[in-house]
Amino acid sequence: MAATQVVRSEWTKIRSVASTVWTLSLAVLVTIALGMLISxxxxxxxxxxxxxxQLSFDPTFISFAGMSLGQLAMIVFGVLVVSNEYSSGMIRTSLAAVPQRGTLLFSKVAVATLLALVVGMATSFAAFFLGQAMLGDxxxxxxxxxxxxxxxGGGLYMTLIAMFSMGVAAMLRSPMLSLGILMPFFFLIxxxxxxxxxxxxxGRYLPDQAGSKVMQVVTPVDDDTPxxxxxxxGIMVLWVIAALVGGYVLLRRRDA
Known part of the structure; x- marks a missing residue:
């Protein structure tokens, strides 16, 4: 199957799953609503x-306060995009249709990444403008x-969170196991x-802490981040690459 056909097939799969729409909608709503409230x-x-x-007050960063919860919805989106086929058993059919496992994985990741980027950018701009409206003068x-x-950077951050989750889900295959690791990792650990x-x-070298630095405009007085x-x-991108390469290697080496 040609790569363009695989991409088209993956787009059909993603948009036909109701959970995709719900998780992305939740990411948008939570990020914007919580950002407005905190602002x-x-x-x-x-x-x-x-x-x-007051010297460290960062109105831009404050409007992104909802990202801490919105990213959880992006994690769910990334995990479900990759692992849904494993939980339903459809992965065998997909691999029979597309024996080139790398093509299958990266077509899936490419389509989901583009969708996450569009949603992430729209969310980031909306969170900023609505948050600033709440901040007044x-x-x-x-x-x-x-x-x-x-x-x-806020839009890129949300996209990279989804991509990292896709890589982890490709390695673990199970949606429950992937979410059981990623949720506590980002939310608590x-x-x-x-x-x-x-x-x-x-901690400052973990993907979320390093990546969120791009949304900061005012550097806190006591911040000594190197x-x-x-x-x-860039550190976050390296985490994403490592996760996707890990997912690709394991997909190549094991049975469906």
Whole structure:
């Protein structure tokens, strides 16, 4: 089967699964709604902040506060795109139709990545503009230094989270096992490692902590992170590449 036919087939599979629409819709809604709420609360509390905290106040980053929950929906999307066929047994049919396993995997990843990128960018821009509306006179403008980079970075961050999840799901094959590892990893373990002084220097190299740096415009006063916004995104890209290569190698080596 030609690569274009495989891509078309994967697009049909993804858009015909109801969970795809639901998870992406949830990612959009949660990210925007929580970002607006946190932005509104931050505006109300700004006057009570210390002078040090006011110096570190980052209106752009605050509007992306919903990413912490929105990324969980992107994780579910990435996992389901790859592992749904394993749980249903359809993977055997797919591999019979497309014996080139690399072509099958990367067609699936390419289609899902493009969809995640479109949704991620739309979400990031909407979260920024609506969040800034909540901040009133504290708001940032899209033309301010670093702001457009942060907004574009937000869309890339959501896309890379989905891609990383696809790679992990390709390695583990089971949706339950993949979600059982990824959800606690991003929601609990990463936060714990990043906030405990003994492990904080390790935590900053995890994919979510490194990648989220690209959404930051104002560097906190006590921030000693040894990389900048694009450096952090680069670290996240390396994690994604490692996950996808791992998924490809295991797909090639084992039975369906």
């Amino acid at each position: 509104a609360l931050s505006k109300n509390e700004y006057d009570s902040l210390s002078a040090r905290d 504290l708001r940032a403008q899209i033309g301010d230094p670093g702001v457009l980079r942060a907004v574009l 990463s936060n714990i490692l990043g906030n405990v002084s003994a492990t904080e220097k390790i 990389y900048g916004p694009w450096g952090g995104l």
